Amino acid sequence: MKADTANKLIGWMLIVLCVGAVAYAVILWLFATLPAWLVWVLIGFAVLVAIGTAMAAAEEYVTKQLGPLETRPRSRYIPNDVKAEAMRRDGGRCRKCGSTKELHFDHIIPYSRGGTNDVGNIQVLCGRCNRRKSNR
Numbered sequence: 618m619k620a621d622t623a624n625k626l627i628g629w630m631l632i633v634l635c636v637g638a639v640a641y642a643v644i645l646w647l648f649a650t651l652p653a654w655l656v657w658v659l660i661g662f663a664v665l666v667a668i669g670t671a672m673a674a675a676e677e678y679v680t681k682q683l684g685p686l687e688t689r690p691r692s693r694y695i696p697n698d699v700k701a702e703a704m705r706r707d708g709g710r711c712r713k714c715g716s717t718k719e720l721h722f723d724h725i726i727p728y729s730r731g732g733t734n735d736v737g738n739i740q741v742l743c744g745r746c747n748r749r750k751s752n753r
């Protein structure tokens with residue numbers, strides 16, 4: 618473990634200890650001052666707020682890492698299980714002419730026009746049919 622990591626860890630532990638000690642003192646003081654049920658309500662409320670804050674922070678972190686849900690990049694790459702399924706469904710042959718040479722996986726609705734990597738949008742084509750399709 619690096620020295621600065623250890624220092625950071627010790628710093629955080631001290632902060633947690635201080636906060637814990639203060640919280641403990643406050644809770645003891647509350648129990649001495651207020652009826653017990655009210656203290657438990659306050660503790661429950663504080664825990665809920667803490668959980669809410671942590672969840673909001675986690676969501677913010679994920680959004681920062683990946684971008685908002687609707688703009689996360691789609692992958693042009695066809696997953697291997699989809700390729701295997703399309704190959705099995707098309708019988709290992711070009712769907713147009715039945716050739717088994719130079720086979721490609723083709724997006725029926727082009728990826729650039731919003732086509733997905735779903736197996737329903739993937740077909741097996743030979744090189745010749747694939748080129749013919751893209752020249753169309």
Ligand SMILES: [Zn+2]
Pocket residue numbers: 711712713714715716742743744745746747
């Ligand atoms: Zn073909």
